[in-house]
Amino acid sequence: MWPQQLVFIDGQTDFYGEALTREYMQVMSLQDGWEEILEKHEVSWVIVQSDKPLVGALYEQLDWNIVYRDDTATILHKP
Numbered sequence: 603m604w605p606q607q608l609v610f611i612d613g614q615t616d617f618y619g620e621a622l623t624r625e626y627m628q629v630m631s632l633q634d635g636w637e638e639i640l641e642k643h644e645v646s647w648v649i650v651q652s653d654k655p656l657v658g659a660l661y662e663q664l665d666w667n668i669v670y671r672d673d674t675a676t677i678l679h680k681p
Contacts, residue, residue, distance in 0.1 A: 610643045632659055646680040 611618055611626045618626070625643075629636040632655055648666070650656055657676045660666040670677040 607647065610645050630654065630656060632656065637664065648678045649675055650678075652676045 611622060625639045627633075629639050630650075636659075648656070648660060652671055652673060652675055657668075657671075657678065660678050660680075661668055664680070666678040666680050668676060669679050
């Protein structure tokens with residue numbers, strides 16, 4: 603989907619720098635302000651492990667749509 607869709611961050615955090623890696627960890631652990639980080643970076647698609655709490659938070663709290671889900675991964679889209 604590139605170049606229309608850009609990657610915010612992926613699991614290879616070693617080359618994204620400390621500041622962005624901290625924001626990623628803040629989002630993944632649902633620490634205060636995680637929603638604002640997604641807004642700041644204009645994140646509208648998320649692919650994440652299905653067992654992560656972020657899945658439920660996006661779906662239940664922010665009304666994101668689940669586009670695909672299996673035991674391994676969930677893809678969510680912000681309407």
